[in-house]
Amino acid sequence: MDVPPEHRLLDVLRDEFGLRSLKEGCGEGECGACAVLVDGKVVTSCILPAGNVDGHSVETLEGIRETENFKIIQEAFKKSGAVQCGFCTPGMVISAEALLREKTNPTMEDIRNAISGNLCRCTGYNMIIEGINTAVQKREEK
Amino acid sequence: MSEGFIPQTLEEALEIMTANKVIPIAGGTDLMVQHRREGGISPRFEEPLLFLDKIDRLKRLEINSGQLIIGSGVLLRDLIKENRIPNVLSETARQMAAVTTRNVATIGGNISNASPAADTLPFLYAVNASIVLQSAENVREMPIEDFITGPGQTCRKSDELLVEVRIPVENFDVEYYRKVGTRKAMALSKISFAGLASFSEGKLSDIRIALGAVAPKIVRQKDIENRLKDLDGKEIKEAFPEIRKGYEKYIQPIDDARSSKEYRKAVSLDLIQAFIEDKILKNKQLE
Numbered sequence: 148m149d150v151p152p153e154h155r156l157l158d159v160l161r162d163e164f165g166l167r168s169l170k171e172g173c174g175e176g177e178c179g180a181c182a183v184l185v186d187g188k189v190v191t192s193c194i195l196p197a198g199n200v201d202g203h204s205v206e207t208l209e210g211i212r213e214t215e216n217f218k219i220i221q222e223a224f225k226k227s228g229a230v231q232c233g234f235c236t237p238g239m240v241i242s243a244e245a246l247l248r249e250k251t252n253p254t255m256e257d258i259r260n261a262i263s264g265n266l267c268r269c270t271g272y273n274m275i276i277e278g279i280n281t282a283v284q285k286r287e288e289k
Numbered sequence: 290m291s292e293g294f295i296p297q298t299l300e301e302a303l304e305i306m307t308a309n310k311v312i313p314i315a316g317g318t319d320l321m322v323q324h325r326r327e328g329g330i331s332p333r334f335e336e337p338l339l340f341l342d343k344i345d346r347l348k349r350l351e352i353n354s355g356q357l358i359i360g361s362g363v364l365l366r367d368l369i370k371e372n373r374i375p376n377v378l379s380e381t382a383r384q385m386a387a388v389t390t391r392n393v394a395t396i397g398g399n400i401s402n403a404s405p406a407a408d409t410l411p412f413l414y415a416v417n418a419s420i421v422l423q424s425a426e427n428v429r430e431m432p433i434e435d436f437i438t439g440p441g442q443t444c445r446k447s448d449e450l451l452v453e454v455r456i457p458v459e460n461f462d463v464e465y466y467r468k469v470g471t472r473k474a475m476a477l478s479k480i481s482f483a484g485l486a487s488f489s490e491g492k493l494s495d496i497r498i499a500l501g502a503v504a505p506k507i508v509r510q511k512d513i514e515n516r517l518k519d520l521d522g523k524e525i526k527e528a529f530p531e532i533r534k535g536y537e538k539y540i541q542p543i544d545d546a547r548s549s550k551e552y553r554k555a556v557s558l559d560l561i562q563a564f565i566e567d568k569i570l571k572n573k574q575l576e
Contacts, residue, residue, distance in 0.1 A: 151292065151293070151331070152292070152293035152295065152338060152340060153292060153293055153331060153332060153333075153334055153338050154331040155321070155331045155332070158329065158330075158331050171328050171329065174325055174328055175322045175325060176318055176321075176322060176389065176390060177475050179387075179389055182389060185392075185393075188366075188392040189388060189389050189392060190389055190392050190393050191389045191390070193321075194317055194318055194321035194322055194325075195317060195321070195393065196293075196314065196317050196321060196338065196340070198293050198295055198314075198338060198340040198342070199314075199316070199317060199340060199342050199393070201295055201340070201342070201343075202343070242388070242389075245388075260388060261388060263387040263388055263473070263474035263475070264386070264387030264388050264389030264390065264474065264475065265389075
């Protein structure tokens with residue numbers, strides 16, 4: 148796809164690809180509602196120019212829905228009540244996915260650090276952290 | 290209109306910079322925010338962007354004849370993970386922004402943005418780092434304090450690229466970093482403080498103190514540091530009231546959305562005092 152390189156990855160993904168899981172929250176890289184994975188690392192797409200992903204892999208929530216990790220995270224989020232209004236949820240799940248890929252056995256501190264770039268305006272952090280921790284435990288059982 | 294260049298090599302980038310007026314962009318975490326418009330609309334830049342992402346030469350990290358060389362494109366995340374990076378710089382990077390930003394933001398971007406609150410700067414000033422600017426025609430190296438000329442201002446010419454930072458490899462007995470922000474993640478510093486010190490034969494042989502976000506430029510006063518050198522514990526204690534007074538003159542913060550000048554000034558002086566009392570005077574090597 149040929150897009151102007153200064154365009155925000157967020158706009159390219161939402162408008163050109165029709166991927167609506169990612170949201171524009173703050174628009175300045177602070178809230179993580181627009182989080183995506185670039186080469187498996189979590190980034191905020193609202194401040195990432197399209198020119199910076201030329202030749203890199205980009206994954207949104209839509210793209211990871213069939214992965215084992217996602218199924219575990221989804222179940223764990225449900226069980227923990229980690230979803231309230233839902234606006235931050237896609238970004239939280241992307242950050243959780245990045246963590247599960249990077250670390251085999253993350254600590255609670257790793258979990259908090261992993262979502263340090265995501266804001267939840269319902270302030271349901273404890274449930275989200277519990278949700279990710281549940282996912283970590285579940286994955287270990289497998 | 291599609292505007293921008295995505296060079297594959299440093300040489301290619303420098304040629305583009307000779308022929309065109311461009312804005313070099315690395316991770317974009319500062320530039321994209323500075324140029325943002327309303328929601329749903331992409332930013333607009335005055336000049337075409339020059340994307341540095343693909344240039345491997347800017348990602349080098351090596352130790353060469355007593356110097357640690359960090360390419361301008363080295364990511365903040367790599368500053369945390371790489372064991373060749375000095376402890377204070379790793380700790381600084383660990384406390385910057387959040388994982389989402391650290392995954393794309395670069396050390397070169399933090400330096401070039403030249404914010405008085407740029408967190409990598411106090412450490413770089415403290416260790417006498419220098420930076421290297423390169424153009425198609427020329428390469429020049431200069432101390433970091435000469436590169437940054439004011440808030441958001443550097444002496445980089447339009448055809449030059451910041452290619453690397455050079456840090457003398459040195460060991461210090463005391464390494465200390467403290468960031469004061471409103472919360473742990475995603476906070477711009479109200480104050481950032483880097484302190485280094487070494488001892489020899491019961492005396493303080495080296496001390497470096499640098500503070501960010503409390504003046505138009507990083508505060509580092511070598512004249513005041515020199516007054517503390519070669520003193521033993523008792524002499525440092527006696528000299529300290531004058532030292533504190535000496536720093537007062539240079540700590541000239543502003544009021545802004547993040548903090549007040551009174552708070553910044555009081556806490557800066559307290560941080561200097563705490564560094565000297567807790568990290569230096571209590572050190573066994575001074576006993």
